[in-house]
Amino acid sequence: MVCSKCGLPQELCICExxxxxxxxISVTSEMKRYGKRITVIKGIDTTKIDIRKLMKKLKSSLxxxxxYKHNAIxxxxxxxxxxxxxxAKEGFPKEIIEIA
Numbered sequence: 001m002v003c004s005k006c007g008l009p010q011e012l013c014i015c016e017x018x019x020x021x022x023x024x025i026s027v028t029s030e031m032k033r034y035g036k037r038i039t040v041i042k043g044i045d046t047t048k049i050d051i052r053k054l055m056k057k058l059k060s061s062l063x064x065x066x067x068y069k070h071n072a073i074x075x076x077x078x079x080x081x082x083x084x085x086x087x088a089k090e091g092f093p094k095e096i097i098e099i100a
Contacts, residue, residue: 016049020092027080028100039080041073041087054090061086 003013025043032038041058044051055073059066062082066075075083084097 017091020049020090021096023092023096025087025092025097026100027083027097029078029080036076037078039075039078039083041075041083042071044073046071057090058083058086 001010002008003010003015005015006013008014023043023045025041028040028042030038030040044054051068051073055066055068058073058075062075062077062079064076064079066073068074080099084094084099087097088094
């Protein structure tokens with residue numbers, strides 16, 4: 001199989017790597033009903049990155065529940081610092097991840 005975007009074989013495709021470097025990701029914490037905190041991750045381009053796979057990795061690494069809605073990943077609990085570390089391990093540069 002050959003990638004339709006970059007023309008390289010599927011195992012050598014660099015499209016997702018380039019997409020990870022060209023984004024601005026914000027990680028925030030919000031208060032929900034009954035005093036529960038959630039961590040919200042916005043700014044990930046879903047057309048170039050497999051958001052379901054990334055969300056599954058985050059939820060299993062943080063041992064929490066979560067969902068994807070309104071172009072944002074919502075994770076149950078306060079995980080801002082740990083999310084930044086996990087995203088960096090997944091190939092996102094630390095400079096583009098902004099914690100608020």
